[in-house]
Amino acid sequence: MKKILIAAIALLMGTGLWAQNAKLPANITLKALDGQNVQSSVIQNDGKPVIISFWATWCKPCNRELNNIKEVYEEWQQETGVKIVAISIDDARSAARVKPHAEGNDWPYEIYLDQNSDLKRAMGVVNVPHTFILNGEGEIVWQHTGYQDGGEEEVIEKVRELLK
Numbered sequence: 001m002k003k004i005l006i007a008a009i010a011l012l013m014g015t016g017l018w019a020q021n022a023k024l025p026a027n028i029t030l031k032a033l034d035g036q037n038v039q040s041s042v043i044q045n046d047g048k049p050v051i052i053s054f055w056a057t058w059c060k061p062c063n064r065e066l067n068n069i070k071e072v073y074e075e076w077q078q079e080t081g082v083k084i085v086a087i088s089i090d091d092a093r094s095a096a097r098v099k100p101h102a103e104g105n106d107w108p109y110e111i112y113l114d115q116n117s118d119l120k121r122a123m124g125v126v127n128v129p130h131t132f133i134l135n136g137e138g139e140i141v142w143q144h145t146g147y148q149d150g151g152e153e154e155v156i157e158k159v160r161e162l163l164k
Helices: 002-015 060-080 095-104 118-122 152-163
Strands: 029-032 037-039 050-055 083-088 110-113 130-134 140-145
Touching: 050 060, 060 083, 060 152, 083 095, 095 110, 130 152, 140 152
Parallel strands: 050 083, 083 110
Antiparallel strands: 029 037, 029 110, 050 130, 130 140
């Protein structure tokens, strides 16, 4: 029985399900688009919700999601005060493409690179796109993997529910 319990805990930790209501790890080094190192603790929004989207330049669903959100992002900000932070998991070989890719898409988000996948691992991200919603205290209150057109409506609904 003890072995089954340990196996179940390990499985939950590996899938990232343990992270619900956990805090965003604050001491992981990321790179800003200007090349400066920053700590993951910069991901905050003055007590308002934050949406974190793990993505990659080569990920078509990631790009569709971020482009579709771009169309409604200003409205979302006005309504809820939410901020979106896009974390690229592109490795050292493709990291140079992240800044021109984001600028070419005219993304208004804060964008960081997680080249060593440290934050990705800490948050239990296996596949991209992987989206998290943090409450005003930096706690993970919702997460979802994958994207289908229109899926951004579920994300904003979760943010609205959080603010009720």
